[in-house]
Amino acid sequence: xxxxKWLKYPVIGLFLLSLGMTAASxxxxxxxxxxxxxxxxxxxxxxxxxxFKDAVRxxxxxxxxPMANIDVISIQSLGNVDEKQYDAMVIMDTCLVGNRLxxxxxxxxxxxxNKDRLVLFFTMGSPEKECHYGDVDAVTSxxxxxxxxxxxETLKGEIDRILFxxxxxxxxxxxxxx
Numbered sequence: 001x002x003x004x005k006w007l008k009y010p011v012i013g014l015f016l017l018s019l020g021m022t023a024a025s026x027x028x029x030x031x032x033x034x035x036x037x038x039x040x041x042x043x044x045x046x047x048x049x050x051x052f053k054d055a056v057r058x059x060x061x062x063x064x065x066p067m068a069n070i071d072v073i074s075i076q077s078l079g080n081v082d083e084k085q086y087d088a089m090v091i092m093d094t095c096l097v098g099n100r101l102x103x104x105x106x107x108x109x110x111x112x113x114n115k116d117r118l119v120l121f122f123t124m125g126s127p128e129k130e131c132h133y134g135d136v137d138a139v140t141s142x143x144x145x146x147x148x149x150x151x152x153e154t155l156k157g158e159i160d161r162i163l164f165x166x167x168x169x170x171x172x173x174x175x176x177x178x
């Protein structure tokens with residue numbers, strides 16, 4: 001197919017472009033609140049949408065649901081978050097080339113007063129790279145099917161450290177194998 005053909009039919013090209021943008025925007029995180037009677041903790045889980053992140057997020061919710069109130073929100077809703085309401089905040093997003101983060105996340109991290117309650121997880125195209133923002137380290141991994149449990153276990157360790165005080169000095173940037 002020759003490139004010039006698409007120039008002859010700009011309406012088709014614009015239609016296909018808008019169709020692709022619409023399809024990309026359909027993958028959304030369903031914002032939900034899980035309340036537990038006599039909950040000892042409040043946890044925020046903010047994430048972008050992908051099959052991999054959805055699987056990790058589901059494991060986090062199912063594990064902590066019996067002991068905590070959990071708010072699940074999309075990354076774009078971080079501007080509405082009062083960090084003081086949460087004992088732990090888990091943020092899962094994609095780290096772009098050059099450690100670039102989306103604007104909502106960058107704004108939230110810039111304004112964050114207590115980074116000790118934060119667990120960052122970034123998916124990246126290259127599993128060997130690390131991603132961080134300022135003085136905030138992150139757990140990183142490629143979105144490798146079959147590694148959701150490994151990522152969950154690592155994030156669980158970070159969340160447990162925050163909630164229960166385990167290994168307070170062990171926090172560091174980690175690259176998970178694929």
